[in-house]
Amino acid sequence: MAGVSGVIYNDVGLQIDHAFRRWLIGTLKLGLGVDTYKGGSTGDTTLSATSAASSVIGRSSAFAMAPDVTPGGRSGGSRDR
Numbered sequence: 682m683a684g685v686s687g688v689i690y691n692d693v694g695l696q697i698d699h700a701f702r703r704w705l706i707g708t709l710k711l712g713l714g715v716d717t718y719k720g721g722s723t724g725d726t727t728l729s730a731t732s733a734a735s736s737v738i739g740r741s742s743a744f745a746m747a748p749d750v751t752p753g754g755r756s757g758g759s760r761d762r
Contacts, residue, residue: 686720694729708733708747 694712701707712729733747 685718687718689717689719691715691717704737706735706737708735 692712692714694710696708696710699707708731710729710731710733712727712731714725714727714729716725716727718724731747733745735743735745737743
């Protein structure tokens with residue numbers, strides 16, 4: 682962005698894990714990100730939500746599935762700083 686000398690990232694999140702059974706764990710993550718551009722009058726706000734389910738297969742292995750929803754185009758955490 683022209684005329685901008687830097688960006689400040691402010692991110693906050695909340696994660697809740699719940700054990701439905703000893704072998705089945707559900708996770709819900711909510712996040713809010715605010716990007717402030719130094720030297721410019723604009724900024725970005727991003728909301729994110731992730732839900733996941735983990736299943737323990739054995740003593741030393743597990744299976745997890747987690748779709749990530751981040752409206753606004755910023756992919757959860759893959760920004761260059």
